[in-house]
């Protein structure tokens with residue numbers, strides 16, 4: 001009988017904080033500058049320079065810790081992580097070893113399989129390294145250039161407990177983290193630009209066994225789908241080894257996107273000894289209750305709370321609530337409209353339909369389109385008040401989207417106002433009755449469906465402006481009595 | 482007296498009285514450098530051009546504390562556009578793009594910077610023989626070492642090649658050369674002077690301080706360089722003192738501890754006699770002198786030779802040939818470039834300490850070495866705190882002997898032992914000053930160490946000033 005295995009996954013996620021200046025000097029963190037433009041003696045690690053901690057960075061780390069339900073350390077400190085690499089100008093990275101800013105947290109995630117709590121071991125602060133530019137691998141390339149713009153950009157590393165049991169859970173956890181960071185507005189969380197990076201520890205153990213199996217560390221997964229694919233591949237690889245009676249070796253493996261597989265980078269023996277020790281150039285970090293409370297006040301409603309509120313208080317379907325809260329701006333937009341308009345479901349339909357369609361077509365974020373929340377609220381009210389029809393509204397909405405004009409102006413300028421005046425419609429309805437004797441006969445013989453045809457003809461004649469409900473009623477009055 | 486023999490305060494008086502102009506002073510010191518530098522070799526770089534520029538600024542800075550005063554700076558303090566070699570081949574061609582905070586402060590105070598002084602490579606050594614470039618000679622006897630690692634600064638002051646100098650002290654590197662060269666050297670409380678721009682050796686121990694011809698100059702220079710610096714997180718916030726207010730001949734009622742465990746160590750009898758005679762003078766002047774018991778200094782020495790190399794192994798890792806300084810030409814790949822650059826660029830003592838420090842921090846050894854040393858450090862701090870609950874100052878010799886002969890100590894451990902009296906002070910983070918207290922039978926100067934509690938520089942200055950007046954030997958100069 002073959003053994004059944006359980007997958008165990010833990011993630012180490014690096015999040016670049018979007019402070020204006022670097023963690024230990026005044027240099028800008030702006031992305032996309034000329035190489036080495038954002039540098040100074042401190043972040044270049046020139047002899048004699050010293051780090052000075054940017055308080056804003058600690059603010060953000062405390063916020064992240066609180067949002068992940070962690071305990072915030074009253075006493076924290078920085079340590080040096082020593083290793084040689086050309087992108088690391090001091091040959092050590094200032095990080096935190098045994099006393100991180102935050103510890104012992106957890107977050108709730110949801111997958112198709114249900115709801116899970118994933119433990120957050122710790123959140124610690126550190127500085128980013130620079131970037132090497134060379135042909136092929138550094139060992140083979142003739143030369144290499146270094147860009148230190150990224151050196152000293154603040155990072156938090158969020159380490160999870162080994163609580164995830166499937167790649168889908170890992171992806172959901174990562175997605176939840178990204179959303180939380182976006183809601184806190186402390187990171188751009190762009191995996192392609194590297195402001196969100198994810199490493200994974202993966203192991204398998206026989207179902208029911210307490211002890212963890214031997215793990216592989218997985219690196220270089222540069223997108224959400226890469227994380228899921230990389231983990232799926234790795235689980236299969238380890239499963240294959242175990243089924244053949246072989247052993248998994250402890251090693252670091254890299255995900256190769258083009259080959260669609262993981263490749264061994266280095267074994268346990270080649271693992272670094274980072275020789276951590278307390279950073280003597282910085283004083284310990286003390287976070288008092290007042291500072292913590294000040295940061296707690298900065299924390300907005302988080303995605304998971306909002307998701308639940310949209311379902312339970314606004315009555316939205318889970319799917320809608322998920323889509324709307326999945327993007328911070330979209331949820332903000334939604335709630336801004338709701339402050340002027342009180343039918344959440346109707347609003348949700350519009351946003352999930354026309355609005356998202358146009359945003360996707362134009363690659364816009366919600367606030368980049370011509371539709372402001374207040375104008376969308378106005379338009380929805382115009383539909384409710386029969387000033388425009390739902391069909392015309394789609395036309396109006398697209399014009400709002402492209403022009404930025406308010407719906408009243410568009411309706412006015414384009415003459416799109418719904419015709420709800422019976423006298424005005426009377427002649428048209430009569431003309432349609434006269435021109436469609438067969439349909440009229442059908443109606444008179446009790447064929448309800450033929451009324452729809454006649455209404456359609458009136459709508460066509462009025463280019464969609466006629467109030468369809470009214471036209472329907474008028475036809476019934478004229479033909480069925 | 483020659484102009485180059487004058488102290489800062491004497492030069493200031495003569496400028497104020499119109500007896501000397503800054504240009505005459507600068508010329509006198511520049512001439513002195515030309516006259517004796519061949520023999521003393523204090524300077525790695527003589528910055529005559531910079532001195533001329535500083536002099537040209539004089540009119541704008543007339544009122545400043547060091548206006549027109551020739552000062553030398555140890556070659557491990559960053560000077561914008563001027564070679565800062567740290568006595569190492571690694572940085573032989575390194576011109577930093579910024580000034581250390583102390584250099585900025587000297588500039589603001591109107592100092593005329595004469596040059597960058599020789600030192601043991603990366604401040605690791607006690608004789609300046611570990612300089613990658615050349616030996617510096619003791620002005621009192623050219624066959625002897627000036628001490629180290631600030632040997633160039635101490636020799637330059639003693640030889641009249643500057644009015645005063647800045648040194649740095651990690652385990653005695655200001656006080657021991659001051660003692661060997663018969664000048665005054667102060668290591669301030671850790672954090673009292675900004676380390677920004679001081680090329681790090683052991684960050685938790687390094688401190689910049691003045692090396693001067695007398696105690697009054699030390700107080701003046703402290704007024705210039707002390708104080709909080711936002712660029713150095715370990716620099717102490719708070720009000721800056723006027724150290725010249727402690728220039729009083731008064732030790733009456735001052736309680737001075739004489740640690741028996743230090744005096745019981747085996748060291749030069751002439752040094753011991755001279756120090757104890759000076760203590761006797763203070764007693765006669767009204768100080769209350771008592772024997773005290775302290776932790777054996779050898780524990781501090783052991784802790785020091787773990788902590789300092791550990792920090793150094795990390796601080797010196799950045800010299801990899803990538804960005805500045807030496808880069809080995811002999812390298813097939815990046816890892817070889819690192820290895821060969823460090824192999825070619827560092828001297829033996831630096832390599833030795835990097836290896837000791839790397840070992841002490843390695844996984845599996847960290848607890849036994851680094852962590853244990855940190856615990857010893859706490860005990861030593863507590864030990865000093867305990868004494869300073871009851872005493873104003875502690876007095877010990879500065880060094881176990883007078884200046885050693887150049888080339889006489891080849892065993893590193895024997896050399897480390899010359900730091901026995903000075904190292905515990907850095908471990909505890911307290912201030913201490915070496916003041917000349919006499920000469921041995923070979924006419925080599927002897928230094929006495931005054932140790933104070935944290936922020937006790939004032940008391941040290943007051944006692945040292947009194948002692949200087951009592952002994953009346955501070956006008957004696959080395960003959961060259």
Ligand SMILES: [Zn+2]
Pocket residue numbers: 022025026027038039040041042043044152
């Ligand atoms: Zn910078």
